[in-house]
Amino acid sequence: MRKTYKALQVSASGELELIEKKVQPPSSKQVLIEVEACGMCGADISDIDIAASSDVPRVPGHEVVGRIAAKGEDVPNCWKIGQRVGVGRLGGHCHECIQCRKGQFHLCTNQLYVGATCEGGYAEMMLVLHTGLIAIPDELSSEEAAPILCAGLATFNALKKSSAQAGDGVAILGIGGLGHMAVQYARKMGFKVIAIGRGEHDVKDLRHLGAHLFIDAGRTDSIDQLKSAGGVQAIISTVPTASDVAPFLSTLSPQGKVILLGAGKATLEISPGGLVGGERCVEGSFTGTPYETERALDFSVLFEVIPKVETTPMYLANEALAKLRAGKVNYRMVLIMRKELHADCS
Amino acid sequence: MRKTYKALQVSASGELELIEKKVQPPSSKQVLIEVEACGMCGADISDIDIAASSDVPRVPGHEVVGRIAAKGEDVPNCWKIGQRVGVGRLGGHCHECIQCRKGQFHLCTNQLYVGATCEGGYAEMMLVLHTGLIAIPDELSSEEAAPILCAGLATFNALKKSSAQAGDGVAILGIGGLGHMAVQYARKMGFKVIAIGRGEHDVKDLRHLGAHLFIDAGRTDSIDQLKSAGGVQAIISTVPTASDVAPFLSTLSPQGKVILLGAGKATLEISPGGLVGGERCVEGSFTGTPYETERALDFSVLFEVIPKVETTPMYLANEALAKLRAGKVNYRMVLIMRKELHADCS
Amino acid sequence: MRKTYKALQVSASGELELIEKKVQPPSSKQVLIEVEACGMCGADISDIDIAASSDVPRVPGHEVVGRIAAKGEDVPNCWKIGQRVGVGRLGGHCHECIQCRKGQFHLCTNQLYVGATCEGGYAEMMLVLHTGLIAIPDELSSEEAAPILCAGLATFNALKKSSAQAGDGVAILGIGGLGHMAVQYARKMGFKVIAIGRGEHDVKDLRHLGAHLFIDAGRTDSIDQLKSAGGVQAIISTVPTASDVAPFLSTLSPQGKVILLGAGKATLEISPGGLVGGERCVEGSFTGTPYETERALDFSVLFEVIPKVETTPMYLANEALAKLRAGKVNYRMVLIMRKELHADCS
Amino acid sequence: MRKTYKALQVSASGELELIEKKVQPPSSKQVLIEVEACGMCGADISDIDIAASSDVPRVPGHEVVGRIAAKGEDVPNCWKIGQRVGVGRLGGHCHECIQCRKGQFHLCTNQLYVGATCEGGYAEMMLVLHTGLIAIPDELSSEEAAPILCAGLATFNALKKSSAQAGDGVAILGIGGLGHMAVQYARKMGFKVIAIGRGEHDVKDLRHLGAHLFIDAGRTDSIDQLKSAGGVQAIISTVPTASDVAPFLSTLSPQGKVILLGAGKATLEISPGGLVGGERCVEGSFTGTPYETERALDFSVLFEVIPKVETTPMYLANEALAKLRAGKVNYRMVLIMRKELHADCS
Ligand SMILES: [Zn+2]
Ligand SMILES: [Zn+2]
Ligand SMILES: [Zn+2]
Ligand SMILES: [Zn+2]
Ligand SMILES: [Zn+2]
Ligand SMILES: [Zn+2]
Ligand SMILES: [Zn+2]
Ligand SMILES: [Zn+2]
Ligand SMILES: [Zn+2]
Ligand SMILES: [Zn+2]
Structure with missing residues (x-):
């Protein structure tokens, strides 16, 4: 040796x-x-x-x-x-x-x-x-x-813990190393996949990875777009800054779940009303x-x-x-x- | 008539x-x-x-x-x-x-x-x-x-949704109309009950209701007391102000859950690190x-x-x-x- | 009118x-x-x-x-x-x-x-x-x-109740009206799909429907085949005669589940040892x-x-x-x- | 030494x-x-x-x-x-x-x-x-x-796996070494406890252990008694002979569960109709x-x-x-x- x-x-x-x-x-x-x-x-x-x-x-x-x-x-x-x-x-x-x-x-x-x-x-x-x-x-x-x-493990496990059922809408927040795996896994697990990224992504690429829909988080109407697509049962957040997640809580269906993968430094500010009234949940998943x-x-x-x-x-x-x-x-x-x-x- | x-x-x-x-x-x-x-x-x-x-x-x-x-x-x-x-x-x-x-x-x-x-x-x-x-x-x-x-229904259901198992520590945050029902239900469901209130409560009364332990949230060492009691698997929060809940997140065991019952106006500030690293969860329960x-x-x-x-x-x-x-x-x-x-x- | x-x-x-x-x-x-x-x-x-x-x-x-x-x-x-x-x-x-x-x-x-x-x-x-x-x-x-x-609903729901996780082996027992839907749904939900039928089925057809593997229940070594393919986490039984299900219980992984869809007349004879030792389960699902x-x-x-x-x-x-x-x-x-x-x- | x-x-x-x-x-x-x-x-x-x-x-x-x-x-x-x-x-x-x-x-x-x-x-x-x-x-x-x-572990775990919720009826089948632990645990976990034994047991003793109701399995109307008590959401079977369990399946509420603890030699004969029509389940639990x-x-x-x-x-x-x-x-x-x-x- x-x-x-x-x-x-x-x-x-x-x-x-x-x-x-x-x-x-x-x-x-x-x-x-x-x-x-x-x-x-x-x-x-x-x-x-x-x-x-x-x-x-x-x-x-x-x-x-x-x-x-x-x-x-x-x-x-x-x-x-x-x-x-x-x-x-x-x-x-x-x-x-x-x-x-x-x-x-x-x-x-x-x-x-x-x-x-x-x-x-x-x-x-x-x-x-x-x-x-x-x-x-x-x-x-x-x-x-x-x-x-x-990247694969983190998103695969998060999807398994998401409580979303076959056919439910699942949003993947952040389309990088983790997100592009999450999109693929989510599609192959039978979810309706909404990829939420920043404009630079090639929509065709995302569709090929399995996204049913792409939403550009940089646009001012991204939240409305997601809501008008029927909301989602789960959000898998791969973004490092938790505060970028908060606005999307309002697009969660009743009894829906946000799964955080990135710890980051920023705190997450949650309005309890949304959690309580719709029995929603914010949860961490760790590798x-x-x-x-x-x-x-x-x-x-x-x-x-x-x-x-x-x-x-x-x-x-x-x-x-x-x-x-x-x-x-x-x-x-x-x-x-x-x-x-x-x-x-x- | x-x-x-x-x-x-x-x-x-x-x-x-x-x-x-x-x-x-x-x-x-x-x-x-x-x-x-x-x-x-x-x-x-x-x-x-x-x-x-x-x-x-x-x-x-x-x-x-x-x-x-x-x-x-x-x-x-x-x-x-x-x-x-x-x-x-x-x-x-x-x-x-x-x-x-x-x-x-x-x-x-x-x-x-x-x-x-x-x-x-x-x-x-x-x-x-x-x-x-x-x-x-x-x-x-x-x-x-x-x-x-x-009051009874809200806490009974929250305890059923808490994912805590027989013998697990469950903290009841706020000992009023809801909390005093939660303490009783939790005890009779087989949890280790920690009542967290404000000093004015009669400890003997709480023990009679079923609390195994009483912690005075008004004391500066209340968080440390709860931690040294081994932490808890679930926190049922009956307090109206969500910000009063945040400090207690650190006492949650890995894979533990906070259940919010009160919506209130105040936002809840969460550090994602605690949620992710220990796979913890903050969830709402609605009557x-x-x-x-x-x-x-x-x-x-x-x-x-x-x-x-x-x-x-x-x-x-x-x-x-x-x-x-x-x-x-x-x-x-x-x-x-x-x-x-x-x-x-x- | x-x-x-x-x-x-x-x-x-x-x-x-x-x-x-x-x-x-x-x-x-x-x-x-x-x-x-x-x-x-x-x-x-x-x-x-x-x-x-x-x-x-x-x-x-x-x-x-x-x-x-x-x-x-x-x-x-x-x-x-x-x-x-x-x-x-x-x-x-x-x-x-x-x-x-x-x-x-x-x-x-x-x-x-x-x-x-x-x-x-x-x-x-x-x-x-x-x-x-x-x-x-x-x-x-x-x-x-x-x-x-x-046929679709029965098998879609059974798969959702199967407790199988993405990538787990799921056997579909009986490939007729229900079974051919189950094979498709199971594949699209991310399971490893094993179709168990009787010889007359066109294997190519089943592969096209999504089966990863086809096992002919009419062959004497069908149980062995399934075991050597690693067993399965769930069996969705669409056959009308429960007694046809019993031999397959031995191919269930620990903590695996059989879901019965057909009630039939025949009774199902189970050896408790297999259920207890491997914490297996036999369950009915009803439309x-x-x-x-x-x-x-x-x-x-x-x-x-x-x-x-x-x-x-x-x-x-x-x-x-x-x-x-x-x-x-x-x-x-x-x-x-x-x-x-x-x-x-x- | x-x-x-x-x-x-x-x-x-x-x-x-x-x-x-x-x-x-x-x-x-x-x-x-x-x-x-x-x-x-x-x-x-x-x-x-x-x-x-x-x-x-x-x-x-x-x-x-x-x-x-x-x-x-x-x-x-x-x-x-x-x-x-x-x-x-x-x-x-x-x-x-x-x-x-x-x-x-x-x-x-x-x-x-x-x-x-x-x-x-x-x-x-x-x-x-x-x-x-x-x-x-x-x-x-x-x-x-x-x-x-x-004895304690087997029954404690079985109760935790029973899916029964606080207040649900849980029958303990067999009141010996395991059963007398099951009765106590079940009561302290918040279930409605029905003890099913053979006549020799002292009813007062069972009540002291926590049973809300005692049914003598040796009587011809024991099944009817249990049904008229509203049936049960779970049956924890501690009896060695599985065939003694089968008659009690009919007392299970819809979506109820039988948990077998003893493997024994005898096979268990199940009528699939009862499992399917009421989405019931027979499951093993292993220490x-x-x-x-x-x-x-x-x-x-x-x-x-x-x-x-x-x-x-x-x-x-x-x-x-x-x-x-x-x-x-x-x-x-x-x-x-x-x-x-x-x-x-x-
Ligand atoms: Zn990494
Ligand atoms: Zn309505
Ligand atoms: Zn009220
Ligand atoms: Zn270790
Ligand atoms: Zn949760
Ligand atoms: Zn039909
Ligand atoms: Zn080992
Ligand atoms: Zn089961
Ligand atoms: Zn033993
Ligand atoms: Zn009705």
């Missing part, structure tokens, strides 16, 4: 620095992964900004797909050397805390957050706790699978477990729900990051670690 | 005026009720204030129990002359709108709101649409049954159907969940109203219409 | 007799429908057999689509003369019984069963209680809409309400779930019935009442 | 033989428990009968409470030497199989069944996998806690996880739901077993391992 590997580490200036790191052997409960692809998620931006202002060097990235190169002695036999696996935002649960004993692993109070509280996947190699591992189906390439591990991620992957295979990605080699990561910060990525950017791609940067 | 009856009508000054009104025969879908008791709900205050500043005279009151004195020709046979019945906030649904066709009668878009958009029960006689009628079990006196029609009210009444009989009431004759209604406005009622005030009680005022 | 209309009435020999009946005006709560199409459901066979051995003449048929020709004075305004409407098995609920007051109209204890306890739609005209009416969307022809009113039927129709429009029908004019009804009895119908037979089609038989 | 301990091992004749066994140190994932009490469950009879006819010696018992005497190196820190803990039927899940990864630990496919596939608690010492451990609250004595680990057992224990403490037990020292185990086989135990027999109790038998 190789002795060193390349990784993109956050510098004090908030740039990604391509460095050479020494390969560490996995601890007893870890596997060492040879990374093939890592999606660049919106949350990476705040991870990078936080890391830049801290003293701890950090490799970001939490949509990681690769192959197991080595494994610790306590890693279960189901995980094999050479197997293609992934890890998302959740770096492995403890099996000991209350949430774990309830079986709610994604709410584990000892969870590592990949790319935030432990090293992430903007790198050729990465160590992962086996409880965080996700099996990747053969039908998906690594760059297709990677965005499903965070999901490895088992659930495998179900999202299986669904993607079975129903051909494939992320739309742009790929970039490691040595162009800062350009990709700039595009991400500018909101110019065409749905999802994925870093590719294949050696031939960065030969010239070594 | 008598030709006239006494009623308490809202005057321009926001007082209750004891007037004599002509008895009207019921329309084909109505019954005429001889009222025996009518609870005075917190919502009556705003009904009265709104009526005072409008041109339409209004009789308030939406926790009405009485006997059927006459019925229209289209009223189903299950309702009998002489039968004791009640009506709560919802004055009768239409059976035709979308919500009615879904079976969600309490969300009927053609609903009358008793005491607000149609005449209420601060009166000796009252007309009610038969779809709003509730059968009253013999085991309850009229003054005991009346507060169950709004309930006549069928559900009968279930609340049956439960009250079976488990001896009886409202604590002060009673007042009609001619002292303004004194009772003043006490209600001052928040000095000992849980629930109920107007009693028995003739002997107002003989002297005629 | 015409004075008489043609109807197919059950004779003592169990044949359908084309007779001329006098048009009756609707009662106050009824509409008179000019029938355009009526599906022939498997349940019609037993309706016909029962009627044949009784003294009461009966017109069968409970998948009826037509236009309102006249309406009683108490019929709500939302139903208009000339509007295209339908009625399924449930002939109108009472709004007064316990189930109606709960909002569970399909379980109304005073319900009429169309074609069984009241006149059905194998006729040019038919009287229907307004509470049984279903609005038909313009996008569907009458012969496409008719089978949705029983649905008019509101739910409209949701099934909307879903059919939005996701192009269209029944495959053979049509027949009234004067060939006995031939169609013979085909139905023989199990030779290509998914669904629909009677067409357009005048030009039976001119020659008058 | 002592070198040997006493255990009750099944002999070829199906008796319990008091033997001396060598203490084994725990493996890395086990704890060694010094047993204080072990309930005698109905399932022990079949465990004993199976062990008697097999070559493998077996110590039965799966309601075990004791103190941790030693622990393996991989046992989490939350489990302390000297701590009082318990183990029920489930001897520890694997954390690796599909059900474990779903968080459904009680359905783990690698589970050990205490007293059946691994050594049980009719002994002074016992080894337990740490994933099977349950913390015992101080408020309960060991003999009170023991029966909660199987529960350690986390859920702790919730049952907490509930028992909070609401004073205490098993009624007879206790017996180890040297009288065969007499106790005979009583159990004869159905003569007064609710629950518990073996007590305190040394002073068996001094005379050494």
Whole structure:
């Protein structure tokens, strides 16, 4: 096995620095992964900004797909050397805390957050706790699978928790990395899909992804448009700023639900009258477990729900990051670690 | 049958005026009720204030129990002359709108709101649409049954919708007319009951009602107290001001739920982080159907969940109203219409 | 308006007799429908057999689509003369019984069963209680809409009650009128669809309807095949003989559910060990309400779930019935009442 | 630490033989428990009968409470030497199989069944996998806690899964070890409790346990009695013979549920008509996880739901077993391992 590997580490200036790191052997409960692809998620931006202002060097990235190169002695036999696996935002649960004993692993109070509280996947190699591992189906390439591990999972699970029934109207608020997965999943789950984005989106593209209707949130009459389309039973909000959600509460049908995916900083101001009079609900959904991620992957295979990605080699990561910060990525950017791609940067 | 009856009508000054009104025969879908008791709900205050500043005279009151004195020709046979019945906030649904066709009668878009958009029960006689009628079990006196029609129903249903499971901690926020019913119901449904009130409450009284723990919301460490008691799976908020609820969100266990009962004017400011990270939820619950009210009444009989009431004759209604406005009622005030009680005022 | 209309009435020999009946005006709560199409459901066979051995003449048929020709004075305004409407098995609920007051109209204890306890739609005209009416969307022809009113509704609702989640395996047992709708709905709702039929079905046809996999129940290894495909989270049984369902219980995943649609005569023998050890469940689902039927129709429009029908004019009804009895119908037979089609038989 | 301990091992004749066994140190994932009490469950009879006819010696018992005497190196820190803990039927899940990864630990496919596939608690010492451990609250004595680990848990969980709502009628079928816990839990959860037993039960006793009504299943009119009491929304069946359940299906309200706890040998014959027409359901419930057992224990403490037990020292185990086989135990027999109790038998 190789002795060193390349990784993109956050510098004090908030740039990604391509460095050479020494390969560490996995601890007893870890596997060492040879990374093939890592999606660049919106949350990476705040991870990078936080890391830049801290003293701890950090490799970001939490949509990681690769192959197991080595494994610790306590890693279960189901995980094999050479197997293609992934890890998302959740770096492995403890099996000991209350949430774990309830079986709610994604709410584990000892969870590592990949790319935030432990090293992430903007790198050729990465160590992962086996409880965080996700099996990747053969039908998906690594760059297709990677965005499903965070963006796909988050929206797939939110839709399952939405209480919306077949044929109900479901609005997807925000059409980026998460939203474009939500539109596809929602369509294939049998919802009437209303995509709510900002004008720059190609309506034809959204229709192809599965939206029955597109509403431009930038227009002053967007709320009225949605209401006149009959309102919706659920709103899946993928936008980072909660205050952008509030105006849409009035378009919820009675007993409808808003599901928030992005935490953001902004507070959400709700008029209780709308909640009470129509028995509406505002709820958070938080990523999901490895088992659930495998179900999202299986669904993607079975129903051909494939992320739309742009790929970039490691040595162009800062350009990709700039595009991400500018909101110019065409749905999802994925870093590719294949050696031939960065030969010239070594 | 008598030709006239006494009623308490809202005057321009926001007082209750004891007037004599002509008895009207019921329309084909109505019954005429001889009222025996009518609870005075917190919502009556705003009904009265709104009526005072409008041109339409209004009789308030939406926790009405009485006997059927006459019925229209289209009223189903299950309702009998002489039968004791009640009506709560919802004055009768239409059976035709979308919500009615879904079976969600309490969300009927053609609903009358008793005491607000149609005449209420601060009166000796009252007309009610038969779809709003509730059968009253013999085991309850009229003054005991009346507060169950709004305060009891609202909290009974909220607890059923709370998703809390047997043994889970449930906080009751606000210990007045609604809250003191919520505490009793919650205890008898098998929850760990935490009553959150303002210092003036007698802790012994609350313990007798069923609270396992009492927390004084007026103390600066009330949030910490609740957290150190292990947090709660659900919060049933009966307070009118939503902003009083926000601080308690942080005491909710993961996947916990806040249920709002009071709409109020104030907005609720929520930090999305708490909702998303712990998959928490803020939800409204809106009174309930006549069928559900009968279930609340049956439960009250079976488990001896009886409202604590002060009673007042009609001619002292303004004194009772003043006490209600001052928040000095000992849980629930109920107007009693028995003739002997107002003989002297005629 | 015409004075008489043609109807197919059950004779003592169990044949359908084309007779001329006098048009009756609707009662106050009824509409008179000019029938355009009526599906022939498997349940019609037993309706016909029962009627044949009784003294009461009966017109069968409970998948009826037509236009309102006249309406009683108490019929709500939302139903208009000339509007295209339908009625399924449930002939109108009472709004007064316990189930109606709960909002569970399909379980109304005073319900009429169309074609069984009241006149059905194998006729040019038919009287229907307004509470049984279903609005038909313009996008569907009458012969496409008719089978949705029983076969479509039953399977659409069963799938919604199945507790299966997006991507879960769902087996459709029996691929006839109901089953071919179930396969389509299940696919469009995001399930992994396993169709279980008898050899005669064209596998290509089933794949086109949406089945991911076809299993021939006639083969001795059908259970093993299903198990090796990973089992299923739900089984929707459309077969009339419950005993044909029992062997498939062993293919249910833990916490899986069997939903029975057909009551039949045969009893179902269950080994409790399988239910208890894997927390499995056997459940009945019973058609649905008019509101739910409209949701099934909307879903059919939005996701192009269209029944495959053979049509027949009234004067060939006995031939169609013979085909139905023989199990030779290509998914669904629909009677067409357009005048030009039976001119020659008058 | 002592070198040997006493255990009750099944002999070829199906008796319990008091033997001396060598203490084994725990493996890395086990704890060694010094047993204080072990309930005698109905399932022990079949465990004993199976062990008697097999070559493998077996110590039965799966309601075990004791103190941790030693622990393996991989046992989490939350489990302390000297701590009082318990183990029920489930001897520890694997954390690796599909059900474990779903968080459904009680359905783990690698589970050990205490007293059946691994050594049980009719002994002074016992080894337990740490994933099977349950913390015992101080408020309960060991003999009170023991029966909660199987009988209490099974019925507590079944009631939580029953879908019955506060005030709904719930029938408890079979009033023995499980049934007498079910009656208490059901009452404290707010159900209308109907106990269905065989004549020998003291009605006063059942009323004290919380039953609102007692029905003698041995009387020919028991079904009619239950129907005239208004039927029930759920039936919790604790009887070993499923065929004894079938007659009661007809007393289930529409959308009601039967929950089976005992697997037994007999098959259950269901008439599909009753399931379909009323949308009823027959479901299995299978014990529960350690986390859920702790919730049952907490509930028992909070609401004073205490098993009624007879206790017996180890040297009288065969007499106790005979009583159990004869159905003569007064609710629950518990073996007590305190040394002073068996001094005379050494
Ligand atoms: Zn992410
Ligand atoms: Zn944990
Ligand atoms: Zn009120
Ligand atoms: Zn309505
Ligand atoms: Zn919610
Ligand atoms: Zn049918
Ligand atoms: Zn009815
Ligand atoms: Zn079920
Ligand atoms: Zn047991
Ligand atoms: Zn397992």
